[in-house]
Amino acid sequence: MRVKRAAKYGFCSGVRIADLKVKRFVAAGGRGAILGQVVHNERVVDEMARLGVRTVDEIASVAEPTIVFSAHGVPPSFHQEARSHGLQVLDTTCKFVYDIHRESKAALADGYHLVFIGDPKHREVIGYTRDLDPGSYHIVSKVAAAETIDWSQFRKIKIFYQTTLNSADYDDVVHAIEQHGGSVERGDTICYATKENQDAARALSRDPEVDVIVVIGGKQSANTKHLWEICREGKPAYLVQGAGDVDPAWFEGATTVGLTAGSSTPDYVIDEVEECLAAIEVPTISARRA
Numbered sequence: 590m591r592v593k594r595a596a597k598y599g600f601c602s603g604v605r606i607a608d609l610k611v612k613r614f615v616a617a618g619g620r621g622a623i624l625g626q627v628v629h630n631e632r633v634v635d636e637m638a639r640l641g642v643r644t645v646d647e648i649a650s651v652a653e654p655t656i657v658f659s660a661h662g663v664p665p666s667f668h669q670e671a672r673s674h675g676l677q678v679l680d681t682t683c684k685f686v687y688d689i690h691r692e693s694k695a696a697l698a699d700g701y702h703l704v705f706i707g708d709p710k711h712r713e714v715i716g717y718t719r720d721l722d723p724g725s726y727h728i729v730s731k732v733a734a735a736e737t738i739d740w741s742q743f744r745k746i747k748i749f750y751q752t753t754l755n756s757a758d759y760d761d762v763v764h765a766i767e768q769h770g771g772s773v774e775r776g777d778t779i780c781y782a783t784k785e786n787q788d789a790a791r792a793l794s795r796d797p798e799v800d801v802i803v804v805i806g807g808k809q810s811a812n813t814k815h816l817w818e819i820c821r822e823g824k825p826a827y828l829v830q831g832a833g834d835v836d837p838a839w840f841e842g843a844t845t846v847g848l849t850a851g852s853s854t855p856d857y858v859i860d861e862v863e864e865c866l867a868a869i870e871v872p873t874i875s876a877r878r879a
């Protein structure tokens with residue numbers, strides 16, 4: 590079967606740098622543990638564990654000399670907490686995430702009420718909000734939730750997006766806030782890497798040569814799920830974590846399969862899946878019937 594990769598896919602610069610920083614740290618003899626998955630991809634987490642850098646859920650569980658903070662970032666207080674446990678910090682927070690930390694802090698100091706569009710359980714969003722006064726911000730992602738809040742009580746509002754969202758999907762939520770609030774500003778915080786992968790996935794889903802699309806990424810990766818949703822708008826699309834998940838039955842009658850991957854998917858997994866797809870000999874529908 591012919592495989593056509595999207596024009597942009599896979600590791601973004603932030604994840605690539607985080608991965609590299611941890612590998613260099615290990616190569617230099619460093620011993621550490623990562624707080625939460627370094628990226629939302631089980632293969633990468635397993636690879637890190639094989640290198641001797643295990644994943645932990647809380648700072649108190651770290652017995653190694655160094656704690657690694659992932660590309661998603663952490664609440665600023667985690668740095669002090671790590672130090673209070675006698676730990677050194679290897680910080681792999683993406684610079685775009687740090688931009689939002691910086692901009693939201695400045696907006697707060699300027700008297701804005703903060704609104705984060707995103708998932709309150711996502712580590713990136715927890716990083717922005719956990720240390721803040723609960724009265725100084727809201728996290729919303731649904732119009733219904735936005736409409737329950739009296740935004741007119743806030744003189745100035747500044748909206749920030751979780752980096753991996755598609756801003757167009759949240760226009761209704763932002764309009765709901767803009768209708769009721771006074772001065773509302775939007776921060777330009779969607780990550781270009783996410784947008785490029787999404788635009789390329791959209792192009793793939795509209796490509797007349799492509800019959801089916803395979804999207805590769807971790808089960809917990811929000812940006813991979815978004816890519817899959819985009820692809821499904823135009824073609825049958827399947828989400829896999831690796832070559833082992835590929836089912837040849839998906840490709841009956843197909844000649845070309847589109848391929849894309851979330852920003853936490855390492856290159857070697859993409860290569861493996863491509864090889865697996867290219868090796869599939871697809872029976873045509875008429876050949877099967879005969």
Ligand code: SF4
Nearest residue numbers: 601603683685752780
């Ligand atoms: S998706 Fe964007 S913001 Fe997130 S780690 Fe990658 S480059 Fe950074």
